[in-house]
Amino acid sequence: MPLTHHLSPVQVAEILRVHQSTVKRWVDDGTIPASKTPGGHRKIALADLLRLVRERKLPSVSVDLSVVERYSSGLDLAAQPLDTLRSNLRDAMSANYPTRVHQLLLRCFQAGMTIEQMGDDLIQPVMEEIGKAWVSGQTDVAQEHLGTSYLHAALIDLRNRLLPIDGIPRPVALGACPEGDFYSLGNLLVELLLLQNGWQVINIGPNTPAASLAHMMERQQAKLVWLTCSYLQDPERFVNECNQLHHKATELGTQLFLGGQALTTEVRRKLHYHWIGESLSQFSLAAKRLLPLSGANPQ
Amino acid sequence: MPLTHHLSPVQVAEILRVHQSTVKRWVDDGTIPASKTPGGHRKIALADLLRLVRERKLPSVSVDLSVVERYSSGLDLAAQPLDTLRSNLRDAMSANYPTRVHQLLLRCFQAGMTIEQMGDDLIQPVMEEIGKAWVSGQTDVAQEHLGTSYLHAALIDLRNRLLPIDGIPRPVALGACPEGDFYSLGNLLVELLLLQNGWQVINIGPNTPAASLAHMMERQQAKLVWLTCSYLQDPERFVNECNQLHHKATELGTQLFLGGQALTTEVRRKLHYHWIGESLSQFSLAAKRLLPLSGANPQ
DNA sequence: CCGAAAATCGTTCAATTCGATCTTTTCGCC
DNA sequence: GGCGAAAAGATCGAATTGAACGATTTTCGG
Numbered sequence: 001m002p003l004t005h006h007l008s009p010v011q012v013a014e015i016l017r018v019h020q021s022t023v024k025r026w027v028d029d030g031t032i033p034a035s036k037t038p039g040g041h042r043k044i045a046l047a048d049l050l051r052l053v054r055e056r057k058l059p060s061v062s063v064d065l066s067v068v069e070r071y072s073s074g075l076d077l078a079a080q081p082l083d084t085l086r087s088n089l090r091d092a093m094s095a096n097y098p099t100r101v102h103q104l105l106l107r108c109f110q111a112g113m114t115i116e117q118m119g120d121d122l123i124q125p126v127m128e129e130i131g132k133a134w135v136s137g138q139t140d141v142a143q144e145h146l147g148t149s150y151l152h153a154a155l156i157d158l159r160n161r162l163l164p165i166d167g168i169p170r171p172v173a174l175g176a177c178p179e180g181d182f183y184s185l186g187n188l189l190v191e192l193l194l195l196q197n198g199w200q201v202i203n204i205g206p207n208t209p210a211a212s213l214a215h216m217m218e219r220q221q222a223k224l225v226w227l228t229c230s231y232l233q234d235p236e237r238f239v240n241e242c243n244q245l246h247h248k249a250t251e252l253g254t255q256l257f258l259g260g261q262a263l264t265t266e267v268r269r270k271l272h273y274h275w276i277g278e279s280l281s282q283f284s285l286a287a288k289r290l291l292p293l294s295g296a297n298p299q
Numbered sequence: 300m301p302l303t304h305h306l307s308p309v310q311v312a313e314i315l316r317v318h319q320s321t322v323k324r325w326v327d328d329g330t331i332p333a334s335k336t337p338g339g340h341r342k343i344a345l346a347d348l349l350r351l352v353r354e355r356k357l358p359s360v361s362v363d364l365s366v367v368e369r370y371s372s373g374l375d376l377a378a379q380p381l382d383t384l385r386s387n388l389r390d391a392m393s394a395n396y397p398t399r400v401h402q403l404l405l406r407c408f409q410a411g412m413t414i415e416q417m418g419d420d421l422i423q424p425v426m427e428e429i430g431k432a433w434v435s436g437q438t439d440v441a442q443e444h445l446g447t448s449y450l451h452a453a454l455i456d457l458r459n460r461l462l463p464i465d466g467i468p469r470p471v472a473l474g475a476c477p478e479g480d481f482y483s484l485g486n487l488l489v490e491l492l493l494l495q496n497g498w499q500v501i502n503i504g505p506n507t508p509a510a511s512l513a514h515m516m517e518r519q520q521a522k523l524v525w526l527t528c529s530y531l532q533d534p535e536r537f538v539n540e541c542n543q544l545h546h547k548a549t550e551l552g553t554q555l556f557l558g559g560q561a562l563t564t565e566v567r568r569k570l571h572y573h574w575i576g577e578s579l580s581q582f583s584l585a586a587k588r589l590l591p592l593s594g595a596n597p598q
Numbered sequence: 599c600c601g602a603a604a605a606t607c608g609t610t611c612a613a614t615t616c617g618a619t620c621t622t623t624t625c626g627c628c
Numbered sequence: 629g630g631c632g633a634a635a636a637g638a639t640c641g642a643a644t645t646g647a648a649c650g651a652t653t654t655t656c657g658g
Contacts, residue, residue, distance in 0.1 A: 009615075024617090038325055038357065039615090163398060204445055308607095321645055323608085338652075338653045341606085
């Protein structure tokens, strides 16, 4: 059921499209975590491998998804075109079938899709469609709630899989949604993204007062603080509090990142920040620049 | 599948993800300590196996923990006194340590604790303590948010474990929090409870308009509809909508169950319902009374 | 207590992997 | 462009692991 198969160097070589000797070397020098049998055979966990691929820790390799599929115990879909995935996701969210939503995202994840891809190309468009259907009266608000909660549960499962298992200290990222904003999906995606990129993440979640966030920022010595704004209860007050936060962050040497659909052009004009953007891909790039460079970073 | 301390080579092979022949060879050459029955069958102690795994003497990058759990559940620390569990949970929620919260609840679950016990005797008291600490200014609101989100994530994982895997049709229970109520923890516990008791559950979640719930109730032919009320934005309006819901439910032969701390005595006096209560244990009993009836519901 | 079904044993043999060595490719540098 | 070092690919005998099969032991009802 759980697909944490152990692979041999030959199988991994096939997936990564490199020679088996190369895989053996990467295992021996610690690039790929693996264990050994008493007889000396290397065993590599598929989950570990895909995690490395997502983190881009492997020097410029392309993953052969069809091979991954073969080794992940009879998984079908992996390399489906995006629009098929999208319509599948929309159907699963509309039907009362939480498991299907969960499986769909899990398989994308285990096939090596990055969080920013899942967010920008899969979840974002689907949520937009559902939102339109709701506004135009084609869908009930309950149906929209329900689908969203399925998505939410699936993402929380992914988060559990992204949590670091080692005790290696990581730079701290701290984030939340502003007060009055109860929409947690986008914020959760940001959390997943940062986890994937090797941060230690503290996500306070929806409806967090700015003062409380500022206090936490100081106590945790966060390198990065983000705010996901899907809805602004009181734009003017938000602008004030956010600018105070920016001031304090600058003093502490912390970067303040902003995102979310509620930050319209008018609001942005009055805001101070260190970075602002729309897509998760942009966010990912900006956040990566804050990380101490470790290992190979080609391209 | 009894829970034993002693495993056969096949079971060990399953855990280590190697062939059973290999396990037999490792036992024979002394790599894995084992005893033998008079007839010559090898018996391997789980404790020995896990010790070797920890010492990196066996392939173990990611031991298939779900398999280990199946053989080891109920072995270690199962019956701790409740107040110890409570203080452990409070500590884990106060520290930034989501995994500890998760593990704690998971172990309670796997040790056979029911959802109503976990809710009434563990989570409810701890949340109350944290709430008091927050009101009295001892804790930051962010810390309270954070701990709650850890709890929420752990409960969602439990829900995934409770989801029915068979296709057997079950009676439908439908529920939500009223409009303006964004507190989802209690509602989630109700969902878990009903899943545990064999219902098919549709939980629309926080902030659901009563009209939308009524519509869904009709479409899904729910036998049970519940509302978890932690906060009432507009008590008078809620009373009106809830009573309309009760009327429609009665017409459809659906039972309307109410619960939550926001339903004070004054509010209750004006409400119509088929059941109301405070604890999950009471809820569980009331819901169980609806279960054996199947098919005796003429339109 | 008995008999049948399931699980395990011990053995043999094929398939895979190891480790070491060597050749080829890639990349930075002058 | 040439050159040296580092990384990647190729090869091969020895060792390890996986698979198959009849014989034996254990389990489970009646």
